[in-house]
Amino acid sequence: MKKLSRTIMICLCMTMLALLFCGCEKGAGQSTEPKLLLGFSQIGAESAWRIGNTRDIEEQAEKYQISLMLENANQMQENQIAAIRRFIAYRVDVIAFSPIVEEGWDNVLLEAKNAGIPVILVDRVISTEKEGLTTCVIGADFYREGVMAAEYLIRKADSLGLEHVNIVEITGTANSTPMLQRQAGFMDTIADDGRMTVLESIDGDFLKSRGAECMRSLLASYGEEIDVVYSHNDEMTLGALPEIENAGLKPGKDMIIISIDAGQKAIDVLKEGRINCVVECTPKLGKELMETALKLKSGESVDPVIHPTETFFSDEMDPSQIAPRGY
Numbered sequence: 001m002k003k004l005s006r007t008i009m010i011c012l013c014m015t016m017l018a019l020l021f022c023g024c025e026k027g028a029g030q031s032t033e034p035k036l037l038l039g040f041s042q043i044g045a046e047s048a049w050r051i052g053n054t055r056d057i058e059e060q061a062e063k064y065q066i067s068l069m070l071e072n073a074n075q076m077q078e079n080q081i082a083a084i085r086r087f088i089a090y091r092v093d094v095i096a097f098s099p100i101v102e103e104g105w106d107n108v109l110l111e112a113k114n115a116g117i118p119v120i121l122v123d124r125v126i127s128t129e130k131e132g133l134t135t136c137v138i139g140a141d142f143y144r145e146g147v148m149a150a151e152y153l154i155r156k157a158d159s160l161g162l163e164h165v166n167i168v169e170i171t172g173t174a175n176s177t178p179m180l181q182r183q184a185g186f187m188d189t190i191a192d193d194g195r196m197t198v199l200e201s202i203d204g205d206f207l208k209s210r211g212a213e214c215m216r217s218l219l220a221s222y223g224e225e226i227d228v229v230y231s232h233n234d235e236m237t238l239g240a241l242p243e244i245e246n247a248g249l250k251p252g253k254d255m256i257i258i259s260i261d262a263g264q265k266a267i268d269v270l271k272e273g274r275i276n277c278v279v280e281c282t283p284k285l286g287k288e289l290m291e292t293a294l295k296l297k298s299g300e301s302v303d304p305v306i307h308p309t310e311t312f313f314s315d316e317m318d319p320s321q322i323a324p325r326g327y
């Protein structure tokens, strides 16, 4: 009898253990096992845009059950290169990164290629002579953003009947894709408009503090000659506005202010009438990144370029209709 009750106890314990392990399954057939390991090197936290981009990538990784190793490079290319080397050593399934500048990636990306690890470019691109270092780029059409900014300015100059338009440009990080493309798109679009004169372009590095410094310098050089400030991102714009006001001028009225990113802070300032136009650059690239990484892991082909749809917001429309931006 004793032997029988012992056998029953052992069976019961085995059943309990089996149920316990099954209990960690997420319902029938769904496993909590990560579908892949993704290494992501992020530039830093220089703007609301960047912080929103990081948050979206983390949220989407969780949603797609992807194990994410995200490293913040604090605005230094050497930190991104070191992070990519760690991902290679760790044998991640896919590497993704937002290159702070376009040059200087060949060696580390060749190491990733030789390790058989596919690389996705997010947000920005690289410049290289070598083939096959990356699989695709997921990010905005920055040239188009520059075009939208200039097209707004041409409409604004028409509506105000301006005969001369003096422009100062506060650019993003030198040699970064958004800086090069936003400048090219804008300058190409105003090139044939005889009213437009660019007084100076100055590097604000996408930083609020630099935006303020640049604006102080431009005001010292040109003062009330300035008709338009074209700023490559909201952070620099928000740094510049108080400097314009400290000079006794009204941004949005005495000067046309054009910005890019369209984060909530800039939209709120647009509603106050202190910015005239904000071109959207969405940081929400996480969904496309996860879907692309899963395709690469399963050997599927991917589109070489994935552009999100983007628009602009301006004083030509009712800003009260602009939905919350989420970054």
Ligand code: GZL
Binding pocket: 046, 047, 048, 049, 050, 123, 124, 139, 140, 178, 206, 232, 233, 234, 235, 260, 261, 281
């Ligand atoms: C654009 C992104 C830029 C943002 C800035 O996709 O690379 O970098 O416009 C950010 O706010 O610093």
